[in-house]
Amino acid sequence: MIQPIFLTPVFQERIWGGTRLKDIFNYDIPSSTTGECWAISAHPNGQSTVTNGKYKGSTLCELWNDHRELFGRMEGDRFPLLTKVLDANDNLSVQVHPDDQYAKECENGEIGKTECWYIIDCEDDAEIILGHNARSKEELVSMIKHNKWNELLTRKKIKPGDFFYVPSGSIHALCNGTLVLETQQSSDTTYRVYDYDRRDHNGNLRELHLEKAIEVTTTPHRIRKVDPIIHKINTSTITTFVEEQYFTVSKWHVYSRLEMIQDKPFMSVSLIDGKGKLTVNHDSYLLNKGQHFILPNNMGAFVLEGNMQMIVSHP
Template sequence: MQQPVFLEPVFQERIWGGTALRDRFGYSIPSEHTGECWAISAHPHGQSTVREGPYQGLTLGELWEKHRELFGDFPGETFPLLTKILDANADLSVQVHPDDDYARIHEEGEQGKTECWYIIDCREGAELIFGHHAGTKQELKEMIDQGRWSDLLRRIKIRPGDFLYVPSGTVHALCAGTLVLETQQSSDTTYRVYDYDRTDDRGNNRELHIDKALDVITVPHCPINPDQTIRRHDGLEVTTFVNSDYFTVYRWKLDGNAAVKQDHPFTLVSVIDGEAELKTEAGLFPCRKGDHMIWPSDLRTFQLEGRAEFILSHP
């Protein structure tokens, strides 16, 4: 094949969503409250489909099931990762995700959810909720029961280009005015802790999951700050953000030409700015802002030319 597999994303409407996915990337979104672009997804709650080429129209799940050779015969029943772009036009609920063991027991075999965020853009002075100030489980429960959210929740300032690693068990929330690319385990399990007493269009509060959240929240909060490395060759600057048990995530900044070698069974790729041309023996493939693709196992060496910024990941 020796060519990228371009994917069509799936969009999810959310109470906190907006129009940034349209305004920034030119996507055709379903409403003015579109919160999530599931860009590279084989999760049953929203599957990407192949945009063009010999596998056009197949879902990523079908591609994984029927053509595992494209993924270097990587093991596993389900595609392991999910790439999203999130438009937080309003604050997201304060939430936490379980690990694999807890999710397997309590969520009908679902995977846990460790994730990470690359801040594509945000308002000046923007912040996130990341962690908490409770010292013990008992203190955590008391602060939640008493609604002492300003005392409990840890807030941090962010800027475009920041990267945060969010392991399962971490209390977190994106705040208004933030556009984020999220790389995560392929899971849709979220436990809401606090939702600012908001109601939906029918006047109902969204469901909270306090008991399960208390089971899985890591106490005390122990932030993990992975060591980042930068290397350069040709016209390419490669920043490695994290190398974890679940995924490795990079940012590539291309300015000119670069000869590229892929050393992994497959790679998930999102173009978040600019445009470039990928050249292989199979032809030339334009890669533009807003494109998402998988570089399959037989795409070992190729050329990139242009000015673009990519976020890449692999399991």
């Protein structure tokens, strides 16, 4: 009998982290500077662990390696997606990620990092940095060299429910007062461009990676507009934000009852608000805000009941 796969997250402390992962989701975080919840992850830097069923205690990486049938027998040497929840209590560094080809050649076979953000919550005046104003590599280098950050960086006001697609090569940063669910390629390669002259716990300026960052930055910046597609099923709503090379990401807002078929290689599900119940093959599972799980391949029909909001992604 195929069951959903519930997962325990891994938490990462960051200089810019806070306590909202505990305050909002009641997670047992390691400190008051906890910045990242790696919720659905098989990356070696933080692996989720199965909490139910016959695979209980296994890591997601072990499932990918030993039970590829759960994921539609997808090809590849790694689970392809990584789901995080980020608490930006302070500004993140301004950064950029490489594409697959550059990462393979320059980062020991790592993959690139295209990502996207769903704004769960934010302060009234919150913003993000997404994109830059340099018209050429030469202008990009000059503006960085002369610290013209206000002229170079593009800032956008944000509100809860906003969604942003951030392909590799995009200069970007979350800013303070923001809680985000991030769906990304399963990569941990980041090049810092600017970090507000912050120092680490030892008093040292945090490392920048300007040479690589300049090499991989798309110039001029390409705006990738998001045009959500909204599909109503009875009283529930499925909003598909993006369907692209690496992932499809949707928001499911369940009002009362939603019947679905799992017809993808797998689905990664993060419950960001509400509570309810998942029924699969006559077995029921209680769901609460902050849970993360995978609906495996060939699971077939399932029913969601309650009042819940969830972010769902699949390859």
